[in-house]
Every structure is written in structure tokens, then in C-alpha cells.
Amino acid sequence: MDVSSRLAKIKADIEQACERANRLPEEVKIIAVTKYVTVERAKEALEAGILHLGENRDDGLLAKWEVLKENAVFHFIGTLQSRKVKNIIDKVEYIHSLDRLSLAKEINKRASRKMKCFVQVNVSGEESKHGISPEEVTDFVKQLEEYPNIIVCGLMTMAPYTKDNDFIRTCFRKLKELQKMVQDLNLEHAPCNELSMGMSNDYIIAVEEGATMIRIGSALVGE
């Protein structure tokens, strides 16, 4: 199926989920995750009306950025090694995977402007997942004040890969609670008004639970 038909379906799903949750569809941005696909396919997504592109490796990001930088806003999603920060920092608008102070330090050092970062939280507690634990969020966010180039624009999580929708929902709901907790700290460096959650198999639940950015790969551009 072409990207625009897939996008139409996803948008319809978002609208219905928003209606159920009493939200406005405009509150939800779609990030097309292009890590599995060619530059051509990413371009097709932009032509279908996508603005945001997400990549999880520096080389993949660079390949798309070279060609599409005038037409897209780039997001770094997924694990970020500190030594790769310098390769991507000037090319992305958002980093979705801030999960340790050593990484914050490197981003702070390499950034030539304030960088919008999501703190990645391992809500489900799965060992295979990156991210800080829910209990650590407050302290971690407070500690980021030391790095003037870092803005905590929101929280990010990946739900477990499971058919248990109730468990997925619990994870997203928990991230929303953590967001409120951070917002209540009233920290200038941490407005935390975004929630990056929801992928191809769980974006509808994520939107119902308050996602403002959903990261969709296979369901939108293919694998």
C-alpha cells in the first residue's frame, strides 16, 4: 500500500481515539520512523504530508538528512551512544532517548543551541528496555538543570511488545502521571509538555492515553 493510504488510515484512527479521549487531533504529531526504509520511501512520506521523520542510527539519519533536510524535522529515537552525539546533534530537532547523565553531559557540550530532549522511561520494567526507572524520574530531571543546553520537552517510553492491551495502557497511563509530576516541579528547564509514546501496534492506545508524538514505522512506511 502507498504511504498516503496508510497515512489516511492512521489519521482516521487518531481522530477516533481523540474523540473517545476528548482530545483534539491537532495535539498529536506523527513521526514517520524511516529506519527500515530508503530515502525514496521517506520522501514519499513527506509528499503524503508528513513533516517529522525519526531515525535510530547516526548513519541512517545522515543519509536521510542530506537529501531531505529542507523538508523535514528530524528526530533521534532509540539508543544514543555518547560518542555518536556529535554526528547527529546539529541535524535533529528532538532527541527522544535521554536516559543517563553522561549522555546529558555530552549533548550539553556538543549542542550549539538548546536541545529539546525527551527523558526515556522504562515504565514496564523489562530488562531489555533502555530508560530510567519511574522512581528515578524526579531526581534525574532535577539533575539536568546543570546542563543549560538541555530542555526536557517531555517523556518517552516504549511499551512492551505484547497482546495484553491492558498492560500497554497501564504503561502509557503511568508515563502520563510521571509527566504531571515533572510539570508540578515547575522547573524552567523542564516544561515537559510532550509525551512520546505509541508505535505501529499500540498508537491508538497511546493517543487515548495522551500521546502528543507517536512514532510509527512499519504501519506507515513499511518494514
Ligand SMILES: *Cc1c(COP(=O)(O)O)cnc(C)c1O
Ligand atoms: C523502530 C522504532 C519505532 C517504530 O516501530 P514500528 O513498530 O515499526 O512502528 C518507534 N520507536 C522507536 C524508539 C523505534 O526504535
